[in-house]
Amino acid sequence: MSPMSLVSPTRRAAVASSVALVIVACGGSAVTVGKTETSDQQLQTKKDGSPTGDGSTCSWADTALYDQVRASSPTAPVPTYKLGDDFTSIDGCNSCTCAARGIMCTVKTCDPVVCDADALLCPDGTTVGRSGPKCEFRCPGQTVCTDDAKKCPDGSFVGRTGPNCEFACPGEIPIACPAIQRICADGTPASMGPGCEQICPAVSCQAIESYVGKLLTDAVARHKACNGDADCTTVAINADCVDQCTGAMNKTGATELEMIKKTVNDSNCQEYKKQGCTLIVPPCVPPTEPKCVDKVCQ
Numbered sequence: 001m002s003p004m005s006l007v008s009p010t011r012r013a014a015v016a017s018s019v020a021l022v023i024v025a026c027g028g029s030a031v032t033v034g035k036t037e038t039s040d041q042q043l044q045t046k047k048d049g050s051p052t053g054d055g056s057t058c059s060w061a062d063t064a065l066y067d068q069v070r071a072s073s074p075t076a077p078v079p080t081y082k083l084g085d086d087f088t089s090i091d092g093c094n095s096c097t098c099a100a101r102g103i104m105c106t107v108k109t110c111d112p113v114v115c116d117a118d119a120l121l122c123p124d125g126t127t128v129g130r131s132g133p134k135c136e137f138r139c140p141g142q143t144v145c146t147d148d149a150k151k152c153p154d155g156s157f158v159g160r161t162g163p164n165c166e167f168a169c170p171g172e173i174p175i176a177c178p179a180i181q182r183i184c185a186d187g188t189p190a191s192m193g194p195g196c197e198q199i200c201p202a203v204s205c206q207a208i209e210s211y212v213g214k215l216l217t218d219a220v221a222r223h224k225a226c227n228g229d230a231d232c233t234t235v236a237i238n239a240d241c242v243d244q245c246t247g248a249m250n251k252t253g254a255t256e257l258e259m260i261k262k263t264v265n266d267s268n269c270q271e272y273k274k275q276g277c278t279l280i281v282p283p284c285v286p287p288t289e290p291k292c293v294d295k296v297c298q
Helices: 009-019 064-072 205-221 251-266 268-274
Strands: 022-024 030-032 041-043 057-059 080-082 086-088 095-099 102-106 119-121 127-131 149-151 157-161 232-239 242-250
Touching: 041 095, 057 095, 057 102, 205 232, 205 242, 205 251, 205 268, 232 251, 242 251, 251 268
Parallel strands: none
Antiparallel strands: 022 030, 041 102, 057 080, 086 095, 086 149, 095 102, 119 127, 149 157, 232 242
């Protein structure tokens, strides 16, 4: 009696069914035969591996997929959702849900969108072509919404519309959010939450240091011009969350530099401290008497 005959008919059918799903190629590798698209959802994470949700809201901020969307739509706000929301992914084809752990999405290959060669003359005189999943014209300065969608209570799906790129379900009265947008500690604009709350993503200590340091060095660079040594002064290029030693600048820019220091100390550097960041003071060379060399303070 063969080994297969010892198995019950029901068991043989199950074995045959499972075996039919796997084909072994000549090289010995197994190829699974099944549906090409999956309804199973996978957890989406940020680029650093941290979750895309906080237990009450979900956001695409700091994800690799959002970076791809932002490259073609720099003015598009970061899409955010409430716990339990069903929506279309910003890739335009996968289905997602906002879960407690973050954004859960199906994983299937999206067909590429090919736009025609039309062109539009924008109000500023520039000419733009069609781009994005919807092949839209995007003139400079216009707010461009991401192409995700939300499932409404009545079962319909709506896209983002309006200056704040909000979802407007049938029968809902849209919330008018303030036009003034918060700037986060790393210099990026905050995303608008469902209740008009402005949400900043978690940022690294290094990102805050880099942003604040650039604000200070740019201020010094704007005031380098001089006519003589008496125009120049030595200033400390530092704040409560960054130290870049000293530099020379025209005395007329010292007031602006101090105002920038006060602003970042009251905002960006406070976030720096809340995150437990430690300021590393570099070894600085003692400053020399500033000179005006070739009309530039040095």
